[in-house]
Every structure is written in structure tokens, then in C-alpha cells.
Amino acid sequence: MPQAGSRNSLVIGVDIGGTKVAAGLVDHDGGISARSRGPMVARGKATEALGAVTSVIDALFQHNQGACSAIRGIGICSPGPLDPNAGVVINPPNLPCWRDFPLAAEVSRTYQLPVRVDNDANAAALAEALWGAGRGFRNVFCTTLGTGIGTGLVLDGHVYHGRTGAAGEGGHMSIDYRGPRCTCGKRGCIETLASGPAIAKRARLAADLAPGSSMLELAGGNLRNITSEIVGAAYARGDQVAREVLCETVDVLTLWLGNIVDLLEPDIIILGGGIAFLLAPFFDEVRDRLPSFCINPRSREIPVVPARYGADVGIAGGAALCSQMLQNDDNREPLVHSRR
């Protein structure tokens, strides 16, 4: 049987969402060579939801029979909260059918393979640290900017979980304690200031005050139809109001990253998700301004880079969880080695 790190070994990465499951075969270098997908069953019996997951894994095996003998394990990104060490999904709001559900044990029993489970933000950070933009760095801060803001920490080469596995909720750090109320109940969380919906909200306010902005036109004349995608499209056309909206967003994001640098001084900062794509033209500005938002005298040396993985990040993340587990089992050493 090939070893975890060998060039021929494969792992299966599984990405469980509230409405769909995706899986892929992932090689030793993080390349995804085959995919399958299907609907998720979020409500109903726990076994039905498990069946939705195994159907997608079954399809992957069936369509890649030549590769089956090289598959060494399965890693799964699941909605949390969950206990990554026990592989138990606790009580995800988006998957009410699973409550204290031993997902890792069930999938392991079905396929007779080792299985590792973690949440999507941690898995994404590990995939980037092992195979992506953070390859070769020991301390990686990875954030996924989208409808929400997720964060994952890879410290000293391993996912940092905290006391119960609930660390890495950096999207709910407040930078404005008297600011707007977040969906979580706190005020001024970066998620409520810089996520996709936050950008759309800023843009609606700005377009209302500047009716000449092309954002209104792109939204069919209805302010309420302005989305973060429309802000991006308007910016691409040269719209100054859209530019200001994005600059304001970059400002608060950079301050938040400055806080992260002062507390954790990561070796690299990785920005992923749809909003990171939208903000890509501003990455130089983030790098230039970071030193004014932290006291770290060498923050300028910390790379701020886009993520390698896009829509596939859940598959890669699941695979990374499994790959690191296998590697640790093989030699009890971190898979990430320092560049320093």
C-alpha cells in the first residue's frame, strides 16, 4: 500500500454543505483529479444525511476504479460545531439532522479507511498551508471572505483548534464595539463590516447618495438589488463610488489584519473566497497599509496573498485533513516544514 506522502497515494476530500455534497480524489500535491457531487439531506433522519454523503463517495469510487487501491483515507469538511478529535458533529444549525453524530466513525466503518473531520475554515487553512499559497510556512492565517468571514489558523504546522475545537472564529472579532449589530449579536464584527452583504449594504447607502453611480443602473434601477458582485462590476467599469465602497472595505479589513498580526504574527496571510477575488485589485494597498495598522516592526515582510483554491477549497480542505492525519500517523511529525 502506498504511504501517505508517496507520489502515488490518493485521498478523498469531501465537502458537506447545507444543500450539497462534493467529493474529489486528491493527489500528494493537492491536485484534484476527479470529482463527484450530489444533494445533501439536511433535515430528516441522521442515516439519510449519511446516505447522501456516502452516495457521493460511492460514485467517486465507481468512476475511478483504477485508482481505488491508491486511496488511503477520507477527509471531510462539515458544518460545525464539531469535535475534530472525536470526529463527532455536534449540532450544526444548517444540518439539524445530525446531533452528536459520529461522522468519522460511520464513514470509516463503511469504507474501512481512516477518516478525519473538521470545519471548512480550518480545512481550508490546512489545504493552503500544505499545498497552496501557504506551502512551506509554519504559521498560516487563512481567511475566507464571502457571505460570512471564516478564519483558520495553522500554527507550527498544525490546525490550531483551541479548547473544544471552536477556535478560529476571527470573523466575529469586533473592531467597532459601538458599531453595527452583527447577526451573531455582537457589534462591529469584521463580518458585519466587510463580508459580501456588508459591501452590498455600504454600496446601497453610497449609491443612494450618488445616483449617477453605475451600480444603480446595473441593479436595474433598484437600490435593493445591489450586490457585492454589482459593486465589482461597477468598479471594473471605472465607477468611483464603487471604488470608494471597496476602499472603505479594504480599510476595515486591513485594520482587522493588523490586529491579527499584532496578536499572532503569522508567517503569511491568505485571503480566499469570492470577496477576496473582488478585492484582488486592492491587495497591494492592503500590503502597503498593513504597517500603519499594527505595531509589528516587520509586518511589511508578511506576504498577503490570494488563496490557491476557489470553489474546490472544501474538497482540497477535506483531503488536507486526511493527508496530515496519515502523515502524522506515519512519522509523528508535522507535514509542513518551515522555510525559515
Next chain:
Amino acid sequence: MPQAGSRNSLVIGVDIGGTKVAAGLVDHDGGISARSRGPMVARGKATEALGAVTSVIDALFQHNQGACSAIRGIGICSPGPLDPNAGVVINPPNLPCWRDFPLAAEVSRTYQLPVRVDNDANAAALAEALWGAGRGFRNVFCTTLGTGIGTGLVLDGHVYHGRTGAAGEGGHMSIDYRGPRCTCGKRGCIETLASGPAIAKRARLAADLAPGSSMLELAGGNLRNITSEIVGAAYARGDQVAREVLCETVDVLTLWLGNIVDLLEPDIIILGGGIAFLLAPFFDEVRDRLPSFCINPRSREIPVVPARYGADVGIAGGAALCSQMLQNDDNREPLVHSRR
């Protein structure tokens, strides 16, 4: 020679400040059995400053000759920035005579003992994790609240240093990005909202609006003489204005701790320093309110406790650095073992 962890072994902890040096003999349990102190030479030749440090260590040896054979190493808290791995002090603003100074190597050469150097916040966190309020916890967040706000992180049983040793500057995390300017240049750092000088500033504003407060009387009728100590004394007398000042401070501190919990989910939060002593009557309130300042569903289980060490924290911290280094050399395992 006794082993690091043996009950008879001792280490020397040295606390270097801008104006004084203190040293102590520390046993396997973090107890301090002897002390010496002297003035620090902050300006002048590097060797003079080194001489100020070795004089204090020499005195400790001379007055404890019976214990000399049990001393296994020396740990030093020094003003930063510094490189803890190399034991080099880089360019501390408070110690301009040391620039890229190999402090660990120099002291080691003088005494023919292993030497470890780190900054005071990291050392304090380690002392609390090994011997103090955080004993038995793997992930310890320790903050020293005083004229400034220092933070130290012990993660998975070891001081977390970040990329260059400059992690743990949590006092300069902003929770109010449009707030008051901190001495560091950022806006709304917790240090500028909840340190001793910040409390005094709040109190001056409050006493100005409420001249009946006893704070003004305690300050000899001069608003500018109000200090955080006076706020504490007035609170102890039942002054409602002083109480409100401390409640406001507790509010922002708790929000900041909520941010820390969401990002790092430590096993325990330890509050030390003079301002923590001042706020001790409010610790229950911090614990009660923490859940409303983080999304962590089990934050109520995280202990928020006072530090073991007070004025001796630098000696204990230095000793802890050395003790862990010796322990790691002995068995390459973390000295802190999980309670979980």
C-alpha cells in the same frame, strides 16, 4: 547534577527593566526562595549594562552558596524586541545601549550555564502556565494590565512566538477603529481604552462632570492628579462615579477578551498586573458577560482568573523560560500536560 524537573533543582530568574534588575532563585514549583536587586544601566556601553545584570546574579550566588550546586540555568526577561531563539536583544527603546546584543550567549559564557531570554509578557504567561493560575492548561491567554497592556500566549504548552518572536502584542488590538489615538499610532487599541492611564483619563472626564465624586477630593482638588489608584480608592469608599469608570473599563476589556476567545478559544484567561488587582471585584462580571461578547457556545466554561504572580512575575517568568528549556532538552516534550 539534579535534573530540570527534580525536586532539588533550582533556576535563576532575572527581570531586567529600564531602571532596575531583579533576580531570584526559583524552585521546581515556581517558589522564589531568595532575591537580589540592583540598578540597571540603560544608557552607555553594552558591557556596562551587562555588568549591571551580572552584579545582581553574582549577589544571588554569593548569598546562597549552599544552593549553588543545584542551580541548573538562568532565564531572563528583557525588554524587547528580541529574538528568543537566538537569545539576542535587538533594539529596545528602553535599553538603547543594547543593539543586536547576544545577551543569552554573554550570560551563559559568564556562568557556564544554559540561558534563555524572552520578553516579559511571554515569560509571565509561561510562569502562570507552568506554576501559576494556568497550571495544567495547554492553551493559556495571559494579560498584564498596567501602564500598558501586555499579552502572552502559551499554546499547546509552549510560548507562541510567531514569525520573528513579535507575536503576543494583543494590547494593541483595536476594538474601536475610529476611536482615540493610542501612543502606538493606531486608533482604539485596548491599551488606550483600559490601561492605567486610560482609566485615569476616563476618571478625570467623569469627575469633571460630577464634582461630588470623592475622586477629586482624593486627588487634592486637582483633576489632573487623578490616577487609576485613586479610582480604586474611591470605588472602595463606595463612590458611584468611580464605579462607573471601572464598569466602562470592564466593558471594553470583556469585549476584547471575547475577541480573543473567538479567535483562540484558550483553556483559561489569566489577568495580572496592577489594573487586574484594581478590577478584581469585577471578575465575576467579566465571566458573566463574556458569553455576550463572543460566539463561542461554551465560553462560560473558560476560567477567568487572577494571576498567581504579582511584583515577582519577572523573576518567575525568567525562571519559567529556563525551566521549560531544560525540560525540553531532557525529554523533548512540553512541560505542561493537558488537564483534558
